[in-house]
Amino acid sequence: MSALFVLVGISISVAGFFLVAFIWSVKTNQFEDKTGAALRMLHEDEIDNNLF
Amino acid sequence: MPLVKEPENEVAAKGKKADVLCYHCGTPCVSNTIAIEEKIFCCDGCKLVYEIINDNGLCDYYKIQSHPGLLQIKGIRNEKYAYLDNEEIAKQLYDFTNGDHTIVTLYIPGVHCSSCMWLLEHLPKVNPAIIESRLNFTSKEVTIHFSKSKISLRSITELLASIGYEPYISLDETENAQPKSFNKQKIYKLGIAGFCFGNIMMMSFPEYLSFTSGIEQQYAHLFRYLNLFLAIPVFFYCASEFFVTAWKGLKQKTLNIDAPIALALIITFSRSIFEIATNTGAGYLDSMSGIVFFMLVGRVVQERTYRSISFNRDYKSYFPIGVNVVTENGIESKRLQDLKEKDVVRLHNDEIIPADSIVLKGKAFIDYSFVTGESEPVAIKQNEMVYAGGRQVGEQLTIEIIKPVAGSYLTSLWNHYAFSKNKEEQNDKESVIHLLSKYFTWVLLFLAACTATYWAVHDPSKIMGSVTAMLIVACPCALLLSSTFTNGNLLRILSNNGLFVRDSSVIEQLAKTDEIVFDKTGTITQGGTSIFTTTGHQLTEDELDLLYSVVCHSKHPLSKSLSAWLGNRKETEADTWKEITGKGIEAIIADKLILVGSSEFTGANNQKIKADKASVYVRINNNITCFTLVPVFRDAIPKIMPALKQKFKLALLSGDHDKQKDSLAQLLGKDSELLFEQKPLNKLQYIESLQQKGRTVMMIGDGLNDAGALQQSNVGITLADDINNFTPSCDAILDAKKFDLLPAIMELAKSSRFIIGLSFTISIVYNVIGLYFAMQGILSPMVAAILMPCSTLSIVIITSGVSSLTALKHGLSLRPND
Numbered sequence: 030m031s032a033l034f035v036l037v038g039i040s041i042s043v044a045g046f047f048l049v050a051f052i053w054s055v056k057t058n059q060f061e062d063k064t065g066a067a068l069r070m071l072h073e074d075e076i077d078n079n080l081f
Numbered sequence: 082m083p084l085v086k087e088p089e090n091e092v093a094a095k096g097k098k099a100d101v102l103c104y105h106c107g108t109p110c111v112s113n114t115i116a117i118e119e120k121i122f123c124c125d126g127c128k129l130v131y132e133i134i135n136d137n138g139l140c141d142y143y144k145i146q147s148h149p150g151l152l153q154i155k156g157i158r159n160e161k162y163a164y165l166d167n168e169e170i171a172k173q174l175y176d177f178t179n180g181d182h183t184i185v186t187l188y189i190p191g192v193h194c195s196s197c198m199w200l201l202e203h204l205p206k207v208n209p210a211i212i213e214s215r216l217n218f219t220s221k222e223v224t225i226h227f228s229k230s231k232i233s234l235r236s237i238t239e240l241l242a243s244i245g246y247e248p249y250i251s252l253d254e255t256e257n258a259q260p261k262s263f264n265k266q267k268i269y270k271l272g273i274a275g276f277c278f279g280n281i282m283m284m285s286f287p288e289y290l291s292f293t294s295g296i297e298q299q300y301a302h303l304f305r306y307l308n309l310f311l312a313i314p315v316f317f318y319c320a321s322e323f324f325v326t327a328w329k330g331l332k333q334k335t336l337n338i339d340a341p342i343a344l345a346l347i348i349t350f351s352r353s354i355f356e357i358a359t360n361t362g363a364g365y366l367d368s369m370s371g372i373v374f375f376m377l378v379g380r381v382v383q384e385r386t387y388r389s390i391s392f393n394r395d396y397k398s399y400f401p402i403g404v405n406v407v408t409e410n411g412i413e414s415k416r417l418q419d420l421k422e423k424d425v426v427r428l429h430n431d432e433i434i435p436a437d438s439i440v441l442k443g444k445a446f447i448d449y450s451f452v453t454g455e456s457e458p459v460a461i462k463q464n465e466m467v468y469a470g471g472r473q474v475g476e477q478l479t480i481e482i483i484k485p486v487a488g489s490y491l492t493s494l495w496n497h498y499a500f501s502k503n504k505e506e507q508n509d510k511e512s513v514i515h516l517l518s519k520y521f522t523w524v525l526l527f528l529a530a531c532t533a534t535y536w537a538v539h540d541p542s543k544i545m546g547s548v549t550a551m552l553i554v555a556c557p558c559a560l561l562l563s564s565t566f567t568n569g570n571l572l573r574i575l576s577n578n579g580l581f582v583r584d585s586s587v588i589e590q591l592a593k594t595d596e597i598v599f600d601k602t603g604t605i606t607q608g609g610t611s612i613f614t615t616t617g618h619q620l621t622e623d624e625l626d627l628l629y630s631v632v633c634h635s636k637h638p639l640s641k642s643l644s645a646w647l648g649n650r651k652e653t654e655a656d657t658w659k660e661i662t663g664k665g666i667e668a669i670i671a672d673k674l675i676l677v678g679s680s681e682f683t684g685a686n687n688q689k690i691k692a693d694k695a696s697v698y699v700r701i702n703n704n705i706t707c708f709t710l711v712p713v714f715r716d717a718i719p720k721i722m723p724a725l726k727q728k729f730k731l732a733l734l735s736g737d738h739d740k741q742k743d744s745l746a747q748l749l750g751k752d753s754e755l756l757f758e759q760k761p762l763n764k765l766q767y768i769e770s771l772q773q774k775g776r777t778v779m780m781i782g783d784g785l786n787d788a789g790a791l792q793q794s795n796v797g798i799t800l801a802d803d804i805n806n807f808t809p810s811c812d813a814i815l816d817a818k819k820f821d822l823l824p825a826i827m828e829l830a831k832s833s834r835f836i837i838g839l840s841f842t843i844s845i846v847y848n849v850i851g852l853y854f855a856m857q858g859i860l861s862p863m864v865a866a867i868l869m870p871c872s873t874l875s876i877v878i879i880t881s882g883v884s885s886l887t888a889l890k891h892g893l894s895l896r897p898n899d
Contacts, residue, residue: 033300034303037284037303037307040280040283041280041307044276044279044280045276047276048272048273048276051272052269052272052273055265055268055269055272056265060268061217061219062217062218062219062220063219064218064219065198065216065217065218065219068195068198068218069198069202071195072145072195072198072199072202
């Protein structure tokens with residue numbers, strides 16, 4: 030049954046990791062401009078096509 | 082015989098050539114003459130932009146999206162941004178500068194597609210002195226890093242303008258640069274509450290399932306203390322705003338909804354600590370963190386922000402940042418706030434008069450439509466007064482300031498007390514939620530006292546347990562959840578249908594509205610165009626040419642609209658031409674006597690031709706024709722008025738003359754009040770007088786002249802043809818294209834009260850079940866943990882379901898851009 034102690038520890042740390050990731054993504058403004066980021070990704074492609 | 086000019090002909094003529102679209106902006110081209118190679122442009126402006134883009138090798142701009150540009154027919158005056166050379170002004174705009182490397186963020190209203198983004202992020206290719214440029218597409222702001230020693234802010238602004246993306250720079254934004262980004266604290270709180278809630282729930286399961294056999298002691302301890310540990314951030318960090326608002330309310334001696342919630346949270350938390358510490362139970366930490374999490378979700382849902390829309394603009398947004406002042410050393414750019422009396426200012430076409438002044442030189446032709454609502458520009462002679470907020474039309478003008486900016490006629494409106502109150506706070510105080518929560522709290526305290534007395538008689542050991550359990554269960558979070566989720570969903574539906582509401586407190590005011598007041602110019606009528614119908618003698622084409630030659634020189638508003646309606650015609654020089662004030666024009670052209678003016682002047686009243694205030698009579702020799710101005714209403718107006726007339730009292734305030742009174746009266750119904758020649762302050766006072774009669778007034782306007790009325794009204798709605806444009810401060814902005822949805826929107830807002838009531842009633846049922854257990858002192862954590870999510874879930878389903886259904890029933894769409 031002591032496996033339970035380990036499992037509880039693991040489950041909380043996994044969840045904690047996601048919490049930290051979430052806070053980090055908010056802090057670094059990743060939710061500020063969702064449309065812009067999506068469009069920007071397409072553009073880099075466009076330019077590559079013209080280079081080759 | 083009606084003589085109707087056929088506008089269809091013009092459209093058809095344009096339509097034939099409309100196969101060719103401007104390479105830059107996609108406007109149909111009238112001719113093929115403006116072209117580079119095979120690329121055709123509609124105007125020189127567009128061609129110029131193309132040349133700049135082409136010269137810099139940025140033609141990918143046109144590949145990403147075809148016709149990405151904006152119509153450039155309106156050129157930009159050379160000196161327009163001269164004020165940015167004034168370091169004092171430029172400094173206000175910088176986000177950061179270390180002397181050379183400088184960062185500036187500019188708002189560009191024209192941003193609309195991926196091509197815009199591509200071009201704006203390739204500015205360093207155009208000018209290497211620009212180090213980096215990055216566009217925030219959502220807020221339409223471009224952040225530019227540049228080297229100040231190599232390029233000035235003015236050059237950057239002019240560069241942006243030259244490629245068709247003119248930034249919008251205003252005094253208001255520079256004075257109080259408010260961060261437009263959403264409240265990150267709230268998101269952090271939500272994330273942490275969600276994390277803790279999930280884990281506490283998981284750790285509570287053994288406790289729920291062990292009610293028959295009893296949980297092994299060591300695990301019980303582990304889970305309980307872990308729960309307590311996880312609940313600490315929920316209580317002290319995530320829930321902090323409830324305590325803060327409750328405390329603020331108590332200090333002002335009011336019981337707002339947060340007070341009973343804070344009380345329930347404190348009792349839940351301390352009882353849980355007590356139970357865990359004395360090893361008598363598991364406490365109610367699961368329910369507590371769940372409640373906090375859901376309430377935070379509700380508040381975030383309700384807080385919808387439109388980042389590219391500003392609701393709090395005052396007159397300063399319309400005024401230029403800098404003005405050109407004539408000094409001994411030539412023309413200097415001065416900040417608006419540095420402007421003093423006796424300064425001599427040079428104004429160009431389309432510029433706004435910064436302060437009340439006297440005309441020194443030049444022909445003043447001032448368009449006051451924004452300030453007063455009068456639709457026609459006024460001619461003003463030398464040495465006469467011009468007022469701040471008017472826009473010069475035509476040639477260059479030199480004026481001398483006689484009053485400081487803040488003391489001007491227009492700006493003094495903002496000193497009215499209506500502008501000093503905080504509407505959001507006021508709406509909040511009147512809110513049903515706070516009223517209900519007050520009763521709720523007292524009823525709850527009464528019940529708690531009853532329970533305590535009962536157990537004091539029968540079994541004193543159960544007092545603490547039952548009373549605390551009661552307060553835990555009866556937490557009015559359901560009430561808060563009903564209103565936040567309903568408002569959140571309504572805000573979303575309304576914004577998808579073109580109404581952008583400042584905050585959720587406005588919805589409740591919308592629901593209470595019983596009188597709607599409209600502004601005329603720009604709201605009911607559409608500015609710019611006018612159409613005439615004719616009765617009497619039918620004019621030949623030659624006679625129309627002659628008429629045009631007569632009226633095109635007159636400054637009278639009716640003559641001006643008449644000549645605009647006649648279009649560009651052949652002009653014949655008049656032999657004699659005389660304008661008689663108050664009567665009309667008398668002219669002799671091509672041996673014909675032409676009289677244009679009132680019916681007496683032309684002698685039309687002898688001939689039984691229908692008279693109307695908005696009519697011009699034309700007499701050519703002995704034939705009389707009457708031209709009547711037909712008001713051009715917005716398309717939606719005839720559709721929405723009958724529906725609104727039934728449900729609301731309507732009124733109209735106009736800064737204009739009453740020349741269209743009859744057709745307006747017909748439109749709004751007999752009982753409606755129509756007031757003309759209303760100054761901005763009159764409009765405000767009219768709204769105030771209605772409110773004193775106990776009415777809840779909604780004002781729909783569009784210009785600065787309505788600003789006072791919009792502020793005073795319970796709900797001030799600005800009608801905007803382009804929602805990113807600059808609207809006066811208001812509670813909501815309505816997209817003019819969606820004007821026809823107004824009756825449906827009002828219906829939906831009205832339903833919000835029913836929805837909140839319904840979901841609240843249902844949640845009360847859960848509360849009563851919980852209270853039934855609690856008063857007997859047998860509320861187990863599991864019952865609490867089942868009731869809490871059930872009640873939350875049913876509230877969410879009911880609020881979003883019923884409001885969406887109501888919206889569909891009234892023909893509103895649930896998805897954006899439908």
